[in-house]
Amino acid sequence: MKSKITVMLVDDHAVVRAGYRLLLSGTPNIEVVGEAERGEEACQLYADTRPDVIVMDLSLPGIGGLASIRRIRSRDTSARILVFSIHDELIYVVRALEAGARGYITKSCAPEILVEAVARIASGESFLEPEIAQRLAMQTLGGAEATTALNTLSAREFDVFLLLAKGYTTREVAEELRLGYKTVANYSTLIKSKLGVNTTAEMARLAYQNGIFKT
Amino acid sequence: MKSKITVMLVDDHAVVRAGYRLLLSGTPNIEVVGEAERGEEACQLYADTRPDVIVMDLSLPGIGGLASIRRIRSRDTSARILVFSIHDELIYVVRALEAGARGYITKSCAPEILVEAVARIASGESFLEPEIAQRLAMQTLGGAEATTALNTLSAREFDVFLLLAKGYTTREVAEELRLGYKTVANYSTLIKSKLGVNTTAEMARLAYQNGIFKT
């Protein structure tokens, strides 16, 4: 008989881990052999148990998910990590893959996808949630690099973007940058159009989600 | 033989719901009789199935968790709702209880707590996660309002605040909450005045700084 796929779960929410454990354990050839709730803990536990696959959330207390991935991979480049995150923004996907993850799925995917992803990662393949893979492909085709849409902004546009996102009024931005009110108003419209948002509040949200502001 | 406790799950992530379903179904006297992923859907489903307990996430697409709670309770004041949120900030707890929730636990609690909470809520009691209950008591004792200025907002104002901060336009907020455009516009002005900000982007910033949004 073939041996089971061993899996380690990393998520800071115990209830969530328990749910996944049940989901995965319902599959005969998968066995959850360890759980961690912090990045540091995960590194240690991986070194000790060497599971086939690590299923990891990105928003971890402490060093965070990305740093955890890098740390684990720096000690064992064959480590297979599947990111299982709440975020579906491409920038997260790109960063996770850059860090060394083998797969990425979101928590809004169907339960079967999780099981499938674990199996594929274990067999050495990579796995992206289909909808994300498609968007990633679209974006890669559309632009040169991992374009966060923010990268499509010119320098001046980005200046305006930052201040608006911070909560400056159009008039305040104009003063700050020594521009005419109309100029800033026009930039504002242009930026929203480029970013595909309707309000400045949504711009702020983009800024936070891309980690442009600390907190 | 005593009949089972019927439970309805409301969470926008299918995988997460699946996990909870397994967790709860593992307990003999609990039965999950329905699932919804949006607030509107939850209201309808509750009206149709009348489960003993609703287990609900707060961050739902559309009208959001708080408005959902209020809507359900406005049609059936005996509805028993257990909020199961990722947020542990007290402001969420207070808001949820004000809206009519009977209990509040976070996703970082132990799995047994979920089962216990459901049982307690079903029996008519209320239930707060111990750690939260303690912090709530501390704050209340502390006397000095740990007023984030956000606490000066009324329930309705907070609804509008949340959506505006999320990036909704005035018109979209009006639709979501079924209010007149003018009403929302007036609320918007009032809220900005109460919070001492000039733009909706600054509202968004406040929201992020108070940990109201996940990212």
Added chain:
DNA sequence: GATCCGTCGGGAATATCTCCCTGTCACAAG
């Protein structure tokens, strides 16, 4: 009953946004 307060919106003046357009400058390709 009188008085707040929260909720919901109308009206009118004002501010802002959007869309289209002009013009300059720098820089690169033909």
Added chain:
DNA sequence: CTTGTGACAGGGAGATATTCCCGACGGATC
């Protein structure tokens, strides 16, 4: 040298949005 191209800066006009002031209603509270 000429011809793009694209960032940069703003004007004009009309559409939208915001502000401020107001009335109305239902609940509390005193």
